[in-house]
Amino acid sequence: DAGVTQSPTHLIKTRGQQVTLRCSPKSGHDTVSWYQQALGQGPQFIFQYYEEEERQRGNFPDRFSGHQFPNYSSELNVNALWLGDSALYLCASSPVSSSEQFFGPGTRLTVL
Amino acid sequence: QKEVEQDPGPLSVPEGAIVSLNCTYSNSAFQYFMWYRQYSRKGPELLMYTYSSGNKEDGRFTAQVDKSSKYISLFIRDSQPSDSATYLCAISPGANNLFFGTGTRLTVIP
Numbered sequence: 596d597a598g599v600t601q602s603p604t605h606l607i608k609t610r611g612q613q614v615t616l617r618c619s620p621k622s623g624h625d626t627v628s629w630y631q632q633a634l635g636q637g638p639q640f641i642f643q644y645y646e647e648e649e650r651q652r653g654n655f656p657d658r659f660s661g662h663q664f665p666n667y668s669s670e671l672n673v674n675a676l677w678l679g680d681s682a683l684y685l686c687a688s689s690p691v692s693s694s695e696q697f698f699g700p701g702t703r704l705t706v707l
Numbered sequence: 708q709k710e711v712e713q714d715p716g717p718l719s720v721p722e723g724a725i726v727s728l729n730c731t732y733s734n735s736a737f738q739y740f741m742w743y744r745q746y747s748r749k750g751p752e753l754l755m756y757t758y759s760s761g762n763k764e765d766g767r768f769t770a771q772v773d774k775s776s777k778y779i780s781l782f783i784r785d786s787q788p789s790d791s792a793t794y795l796c797a798i799s800p801g802a803n804n805l806f807f808g809t810g811t812r813l814t815v816i817p
Contacts, residue, residue: 599750601750628803628804628805630805635715635809635810636809636810637711637713637795637797637807637808637809637810638751638795638805638807639807640804640805640806643803643804650803651803651804653804683748685750685751687805694738694739694741694799694801694803694805695739695741695753695756696741696753696805697753698743698750698751698752698753699750700749700750701749701750703748
């Protein structure tokens with residue numbers, strides 16, 4: 596049983612560019628959450644998707660947007676990248692109505 | 708005030724020692740409590756999940772929750788070099804977002 600998978604593993608972008616990160620949830624999970632983890636910090640909640648809709652959002656600007664597909668996979672899009680967006684982006688999946696979240700390996704984004 | 712406070716360490720212990728990791732939280736609405744282990748440049752791995760006050764044991768790991776004091780702990784018995792990692796506490800009010808501590812970096816010295 597594959598766990599949560601994310602792609603790509605690493606990404607380098609320049610300021611002002613746009614990026615799309617992808618996530619496939621653990622089998623049997625229908626809820627996907629995205630987190631940003633800066634170096635030396637704990638993960639910060641970006642948003643959560645369920646039934647292809649954004650269910651809850653953390654304190655992140657509108658430059659951060661997402662999507663969930665009918666097969667429960669998800670994308671995180673970040674527009675107008677700036678240096679402060681450099682971080683490990685984590686996807687977590689869970690069954691609906693459960694706070695028990697399982698994380699993928701993350702995508703390390705570097706903005707130059 | 709942060710939702711969750713965690714001593715960032717670092718913490719170094721000899722192999723075989725008992726390790727105690729702790730977090731405090733501010734909001735009594737939090738109901739679900741988790742500990743994750745994160746190796747360098749990897750995603751967090753769920754170690755313990757609980758939703759009630761008291762102790763929960765899984766092998767060498769024991770999670771302890773005291774809701775009256777808003778205090779949670781993770782104990783690691785007979786620590787091993789392979790336990791060297793960053794340990795993150797995470798707390799949730801329900802089936803949505805998790806609030807994480809900053810993580811405690813643990814090194815177990817052979």
